Amino acid sequence: MSREARAQSSVIGVVLILGVVVAGTTGVLLIGGEALRDVQDRTKASLAELTMSSVDAEVSEVALGYADSRRVSLGGRGRATLDESAGRITVERVGSNATGPPIVNTTLGAVEYRSSGTTVAYQGGGVWRAGAGRSTMVSPPEFHYRWGTGSGSDPTLTFPIVALRGEAGSAEALRFEDGPTYAAFPNASAGMANPLSSGSVRVTVRSEYYRGWADYFRTRTDADTVRVYDANRSVAVVLSVPTRGREIGDSIAARSPTVTVQGGATVDSYNSSEGTYATTRGENGSVYVGEDLVNAGGGTIYGDMRVDGDFEGGGGIEVTGRLIADGDADLTGGGVTVDDELIADGDLRLGGGGHLDSPATVSGRVVETGGGVSVDAPVVAGGDYVSSSGTIGADVHVGGDFYPANGQNIDGDVTAAGSFEDGAVYPNVDGNVVENGPRPNLGAVSAARELTPPDLRPIDDAVATKVAAAAGSNDNDGSDAARIEAGNCGGAHAACTLTNGTYHLDDLELSGGDSLTFDTTGGPVSVVVDGDVSTSGGSPVDVVGSNAVHVYATGDYEIRTDWTSVGDRGDQIWLYGTSSSTVTVRSGADFYGVIYAPGNQDISVRGGAEVYGGIVGGVSDVQGGTAVHYDTVLADQKPELTGGGGAPVTFLHVTVNEIRVEDG
The missing domain is CATH 2.160.20 (Pectate Lyase C-like)
Known part of the structure; x- marks a missing residue:
């Protein structure tokens, strides 16, 4: 190769090296500049989050009544603006019985910091970050939900809604002043009270940060409870009032005024946790009726019959346990057999030819009608005893007067707090008769008075x-x-x-x-x-x-x-x-x-x-x-x-706390 050619090669080599160096330097500067800007943007966003977290803390002090006002300086990190119209919240009752306007329907407002496509905002008591088509929660809003799984606790939503109002422009400092606060629920003047009895409560937030709200609702309640609507940038959480179902404490729990248990029918019990019906059959098959009962038919109740009202029996029925009525017990229809005890917070009526084979305690009178009544077990009554012809073969203690019948056989002792009124009749008395005696002990009647009515409302x-x-x-x-x-x-x-x-x-x-x-x-x-x-x-x-x-x-x-x-x-x-x-x-x-x-x-x-x-x-x-x-x-x-399969709610506490925002 000639000297001239070698010289040209050297020049070309130097030029190539310089080109590579320049290109590399340019690439480094371009990439480094982009990275630097990215770091700067992230830093600004992080500082904005810190600032809005400070806003959150200070506004909470004002909203919850701990301070009348608070001032927050942005510390030279930029300017925040108030958008009073940003976001809307609705709280409403839903269900077939829901009527009237929403409990709450108001704008939330937001204090926002925007930079390079990212927005950090304080809204509804929480701090949110939005950018690149998504939003996340930085700190939670004042939405407090308690499942109520502990003993004696109820599912409760407490939601002090923070609504921002004012005309603050772009400022380096903001002042937050306490505004009017009103109780949305409960509200006695509007007839809205706790506990909730039916239906559901729906909270809807329409906001730029709706997906962040949705994520938070899911963590606090239940995924099945939350619905997201991208079309209008909103999220709804539905909390359902649990229908207050009763424990299944009886074979039959009814509110029917007539329960027919016909001849040959059986009501009994077993325990499947210990074995099959055949191996664990028992006599705890109680029947509970939630109002006055007229029983027509026969059959056997292997357990108690509890009636939250008057009982009228007829057609034959056997109760192997106790018959308890929070009202009168009318056995004049005949064929009623109680093997254990009869208790009534009212009168006892016995029909012609009827038999009383179980001890009876009633708060009112005992009235026999039709003659031929046989009483073969002790009777305690708070009122009078009015007899017909028949036989009393056991002791009777009444809080009033005893009226015997002509020719009636009285083989047991009779104790009356009043008188034995036999002036015009001639009963056959073999037992002792005590007049002006002590009042009877009616403590057993408490079993009737303390009957706990099951919740038999429609579901x-x-x-x-x-x-x-x-x-x-x-x-x-x-x-x-x-x-x-x-x-x-x-x-x-x-x-x-x-x-x-x-x-x-x-x-x-x-x-x-x-x-x-x-x-x-x-x-x-x-x-x-x-x-x-x-x-x-x-x-x-x-x-x-x-x-x-x-x-x-x-x-x-x-x-x-x-x-x-x-x-x-x-x-x-x-x-x-x-x-x-x-x-x-x-x-x-x-x-x-x-x-x-x-x-x-x-x-x-x-x-x-x-x-x-x-x-x-x-x-x-x-x-x-x-x-x-x-x-x-x-x-x-x-x-x-629980309606809808989501989170339940029994108690609801919602307030709207308005906060005035001014340039600081």
């Missing part, structure tokens, strides 16, 4: 809320729900199975050999039916797994086939009905579970059918040859009635 709101929630969010996709609605669960089709989840059906009707299994191995199963439930034609329903099955229906139940639980459990299947539902367990069907329709007046168990569990509602008919076997494991269990 229509709870069922309606369940239906609405399941219609909006369910696990139907990929399940057998569609086949169940089409009736394709047997014959040429495979049997249907529903696993852990919530399902929404327009109806549940099985027939012609269909078969349905609830597989609760992975968790409970909830089926919400906006229509009727019917099983017939040899179409069984069974459960596998240890968890529960809850069926909610707006229509009627017609059960003609077996619904079978695991190990005879009476607490595994729960059927919920409304006040307009008709519930019928037909002849030959065995149902293991709870029928829960407390506002209903038409629940019947037809001849040959058997229920293993319990019934709450208007039991109109338990026919001859049927049986209701109470599973005593239900004594401390309550129905699953």
Whole structure:
């Protein structure tokens, strides 16, 4: 290579090296500058978060009444502005009985710091950060929800809403002044009080930071409770008032004025936690009636009969336990046998030819009518005793006067705080008679006075809320729900199975050999039916797994086939009905579970059918040859009635605290 060529190569090499150096330097400067700007932006945002956290702390002092005003300096880190119209919050009652305007419907306002596409804001008592199409929470708002899982506690929402008002412009310091505060709920003048009795409470926030609000609501309540609406940049959290269901403490708990337990029908008990019905059968099958009871028919109650009102018996019925009435006890219809004790906070009436074979304590009078009455057990009464012909073969102690009948046989002792009024009659008295004696001890009557009425109000709101929630969010996709609605669960089709989840059906009707299994191995199963439930034609329903099955229906139940639980459990299947539902367990069907329709007046168990569990509602008919076997494991269990399946609420405390914002 010539010297000239070598010289040219050297020059070219130097130029190339310089080019590489310049290019590298330029790249470093470009990349480094971008990184520096990114660091600067993040630093500004972090400083803004610190500033807004200071705003949060100071405004809380003012909003909660600890200070009249507070001033926050931005420390030269930029300027914050007040947007009084930013965000809106609505708190309202929802449900079939919800009326009137919202509890709260107001703008929230926000103090905002904006820089390089990022906004940090104080709104509603919390600090939020928005940018790149998303928002997050920096510090939580004043939304305080307590699940109420502890003993004696109730689910409670406390929400002091902070609403910013004023005309502050872009400033390096802001002053926050205490403004008017009003109690939105409870509000006595508006007739709004705690505890809440029904329906739901919906809190809706419409805001640039709605997704941050949504994330916070989910952490405080329940994911099923929160709904996000991107179209209008809002989030709603729905808290449902739990219908105050009673523990299932009886075989039958009814409000029906007439409960017919016909001859040959049986009401008894067993304990599925210890074994099957056959191995643990007992006599704790109590019946509770929530108002005056007229009993027509026969049958045997192996347990207590408790009536929160007057009792009128007829047609023959045996109660192997106690008969307790918070009112009068009228046995004039005949054929009523009480094996243990009769207690009434009222009068006792005995009919012609009737027999009283159990001790009786009543707060009022004892009146015999029709003659031929036999009293073969001690009687204690707070008032008079008016006799007819017959026999008193046991002691009587009354707080008033005793009126014997002509020819009446009195073989026991009679003690009256008043007089023995035999001036015009001639009874046959073999016992001792004491007049002006001590008043009787009526302590036993407290058992009637202290009857705790079960909550037998309708659960229509709870069922309606369940239906609405399941219609909006369910696990139907990929399940057998569609086949169940089409009736394709047997014959040429495979049997249907529903696993852990919530399902929404327009109806549940099985027939012609269909078969349905609830597989609760992975968790409970909830089926919400906006229509009727019917099983017939040899179409069984069974459960596998240890968890529960809850069926909610707006229509009627017609059960003609077996619904079978695991190990005879009476607490595994729960059927919920409304006040307009008709519930019928037909002849030959065995149902293991709870029928829960407390506002209903038409629940019947037809001849040959058997229920293993319990019934709450208007039991109109338990026919001859049927049986209701109470599973005593239900004594401390309550129905699953929280509307919508989300978080419950019983107490609500909402205030609106206005804060004036001025340039500082």
